[in-house]
Amino acid sequence: MSWIHRLGNAFRPNRLDAELQRELDFHLSEKAEELAAKGMSPSAARLEARKRFGNRTLAQEEARGMNLFGWLDSLLADVRYAMRSLRASPGFASVAVLSLAFGIGANTAIFSLTNALILRSLPVNHPEQLVKLAMGSPDNDTFTNPLWERVRDNVAPFAGAVAYAPSGFNMSKGGLVRRVPGAWVSGDFFRELGVQAVAGRMLQVSDDHRGCAPTAVVSEGVAQSEFGGASSAIGKTIPLEGKTFDVVGVVDPRFFGLEVGRYPGVYLPQCAQQLMYGHDVLDARSRWYLNILLRPHAGVTPEQLDARLKSLAPGIFAATVPANFAVGQQVEYRKNTFSSYPASNGMSQLRSSYSAALYILMAVVGVVLLIACANIANLLLARAAARQREIAIRLAIGAGRGRIVRQLLTESLLLSIFGAALGVLFARWASRLLVGYLSSDTRTVWLDLSIDGRVLGFTLAVATLTATIFGLAPAWRASKVQPQAALKSGGRGMTDGDAKQRVGRSLVVAQVALSLALVACSGLLLGSFRKLITLDPGFRSEGVLLVNMHFKDTGLEEPARAVLQGQLLERLRHQPGVVAVGASLITPLGNMGWNESVAVADFGASNPRDSVSYFNQVSDGYFAAMGTRLVAGRDMRADEIAAKRPVAVVNEAFVKHFLGRTNPIGRTLRIVTGDSLGIPREIVGVVADAKYQSLDEKPLETTYLPLNQGDPGLEDLNYEIRIDRDAAAVVPAIRALVTEANPAISLEVATFSGQVAASLARPRLLATLSGFFGALALLLAVIGLYGTMSYNVTRRRNEIGVRMALGAARQQVMRMVLGEAGRLIALGIVFGALISFASTRFISSMLFGLSATEPAVFGIAVVLLAVVAGAAALVPAWRAAQLDPMDALREE
C-alpha cells in the first residue's frame, strides 16, 4: 500500500471506522445465523456470537492503531487534555507562559540582532560568491582611488569588481546642516550586485568616468521626504555639499549598501568626488577610504584566487606609490600585496565594535532563560506532586507510563510554544529598542530586523529545548508514581521521602549559582561604566555646545576665511549666556584623529611609533571653554594665531614622554613628514591630559597647534561654546549671528555631553542590560528559593506539628527551616563563585579599570545574594514557626 494511501487513511479515520464496523457486523450476523441454524433462538444466537467474538472494541481499536498517523489522533487528544489542565490552573499557566515569553523573547531579540549584524547575507545577487579585497589582514581593507582604478582595469581575472565608500552629505545650502548618509560607488556596482531600481534607473558604467556629470540614485526615504515619492524624484535635482546632482533613479528599499548598520539615502558615482572635493582628489594616493569587493569566476578556488591576486599586486602597487612618502616608506609600500576574505555579509564598523558585546549578551540572556526554566521545573514538580492522585488513577485504569510521560511533556511543550509565540512579539519590540540604543545624534543605526527563517528556527529550537529542560524531570518523576501507594495516602503527598525533594533542591542551588555569576558579571560591567563616567577626562563636558561650521560655500580662501573665523569667535564671546568660546579642528571623542611623527631635541625614538604625537589645531580660549586646566606657561594668543607664529601647547603626557623632567616651556618640536623636518615650534604652555578618542584610552601625547597651521585645511571648524543657561535659549541667537555674519555658512549644533555619551554607547548598553538581567536573575532565583521553601514547610506541616507538640520551641523550628535554606544558598554561592571565576574573564575586554576577578565586586555580589536570598527564606521560616501544633495535628 502506498504512503499516499496511508496518509489518506490518517485523514479519513471515520470512513475506515465505518467500514470496519460494517465488516464486523457482517461477521457477527453470519455467526449468529450459523448458530441459529443449529437450533438456537435468534436472540441467544446473537448473544453467543458476540460472546465468542470477544472484545469487539479492542479489535476495532487494534485495527485502527495500524493507521500510520494513528498517533496524530492521540497527540490531538494530548493537546486537548493539556489545554484543559492548563486552563484549570490559570495562575500557574500564566506565570509559566509569561516568564517563558520574557526569557525566550530576550533570547530571540539578542539573536535577531546578532543575525542582522553578523550572520545575514547581503540582499544582493549570490552574496556567497563575493570576497573582500584586503592587504594582509581582513581589517586592512580600504584602498585609494588610484589602486581601485588599477584593480578595475585588471578585472579580467575576476567575474566582477565593485568599489564602495560610505560617506555622508549635507543636503542644505547654508544655515543648519541636514546630513544624509550616503555612499560612493563604482559604475558597475548595481549591475554586478543585481540591485534593481524601483523608479528610473540605477547608476551604470557610463555614469562613472573622469569628468562625469553629477548624477545620483536615492533611497525611497529620501525620494519621499524630498520629492514626495519615488516616481516624482526622477529628473529632479538634489543639492549635496553645495553641488547639484540629477536624480536618475530610486533604489530597491531592501538594499542597504555594503555596510551593515547604515542605510545610505544617496548613492553617487565615484567619479563625482572630483566635483565635490576638487580636481586632484581622484589621484590622491594617500586617501584610503574605498572598500573593494570581487566576484571570482565560477570554479576558481580560494588558492587560485589568492595566486592571481598575488601576481597582480606588484605591478599595481609599483604604479601607485605616494610621492610624499619617505624612501623607506616607499619600499614598504611596494611590498604590499593583496589578500581576499569572504564577504557574503558585507562590511560593518558596528559589527567589529559590537559583536563581542552581542555574544556576551547572548550568553547572559541564555543563563536568564535557564534560571527561568529551573523555576518552571520547580513549579511543575510541585504540581506533579499535587497531581499524583490523578496520575495514579489514570495508571490504575490502564494508562501506559509512556503515555503519561508523553502527556506531561505535551503540557510542557504547549507552555513553551505559547511562551515562544509571545516571546517573538516581545522580541520584535525589544530588538528595535536595542537598535535605538545603539544610535546616537550623529549616527543612526539601521538594521534589517525582519524575522527570517533563521530567527524562527532559533526560537523554535530554544522553545523545544526549554520545554525539554523544565519538563523532563517532573514527567519522569510522575511516571514513577505507584498507584496503590499514591491512592492510599489520600493525596497528601507524604508517600515518598527526601529523595523527591532532591531535584527541587538541586534546582534552587543551580539557580543561586547561575544568578550569582550573572550578578558578578553585571557588577563588573556596571563598575566599569561607573569608572568611565566618573573619571576626570581633562575637560568638563556639561554646558558646552559644539557648533560645527562649514565655510566651503562661502567661497572664501585663506587668509580671508581665517579672519572670518576669528571674527565669529569674538562675536560669539559677546553673546548673552555665553561664558567662553574656543574653536578647534578636532573635538574630543568625536571619531576624528590626527597624528604625526615629531622630532624633539635630546629625544631619541627607539622605534617610529615611539615618536608619534596626536595633534589638534585650536584657537585662543579653547582650553578655557573646554575646562582643561593650564599646568604651566600660557595659552596661545589671538594675535599669535593671526600672525601664524609657530607656537604650540602640549599636554602633560607629551612632556613626560618627550621632555622628561626638564622645563618644557621654551623647548621646540618639529613635525616629521616623510624625510623632511617641519619648522621648529616653540612650546609656550602645558595643559592637563584630556581624553582624545575615547574615555578608556591611556593619556595620549598631544600637541595643540594654532588654528590654520599645519596640514589639514580648515574649511570646517568646530566652535566650543560654554553657556550658563539652557541650550534652547542660546542656539537660535547663535544661528542668527552666524547667518548674519555670512549666510553661506552651514552649521550643525550638538552638545558636547551628548558626544561624550555617544562614545559610551557600548559600555552603557552592556551595563544597563547586564544590570537588568542580573537583577532579573536574582529575582527569579529568589522566587525559586521562596517557592521551594514554602512548599517544604507545607509538606512538613505534620512533622513540624509533632515536633512542636513534643516541645520544640518556635525559634528551633525557625532555625531548622532557615538552616535548610542557608545550606542551599551556601552551596549555590560556592558553585556560583566557581562559575564566576571561570567565566568573567570572557568579558575582560569590556572592562575598564577593573580586573575580571575584582574581589570587591565578587564580595558585594556574594553578600547581596546571601542577604536577598536569606530574606526570601525568612517568610516561610516565620510561617513554620507560627504553626499551631493542634491545627496541624488535627488534620492527621
Added chain:
Amino acid sequence: MARSKTDILQGTLALLVLRTLSSRGSLHGYAITQHIQRGSNELLRVEEGSLYPALHRMSQDGLIKGKWGITDKNREARFYAITAAGKKALAEEEDAWRRLAQGVSLILNFA
C-alpha cells in the same frame, strides 16, 4: 470438545489466511474462519477478535487486498484476495513453517 481445539500460534494466523486465500480465491472474513476451522477438522480455532486486526495489518502491508462485494446470500461483505506480494510471502512462510514443524517433531520424537 472446546478444550481440544488449539488456539492459533502467534504469527501463524497470517500464514493460514494467506494459504486459505491462495487456494480458495477471494473470501470474506467469516468464510476465512470457517475454512480454517473446517480445513483443520475443527482442530484449529480462529480467535475472531484478532482476525480482523490481522486482516487489516496484512492489507496495509500489501499481502492481501480487500474489496466490498455481495455474498451468495445477497449481503454486503468485504472480500479479501491474495496479492503477488502475498504469494511470495506465503511461499517463504510455508517454508519457514515446515522447517519449524520438522525441527519440533524431531525433538519430540527423538530427544
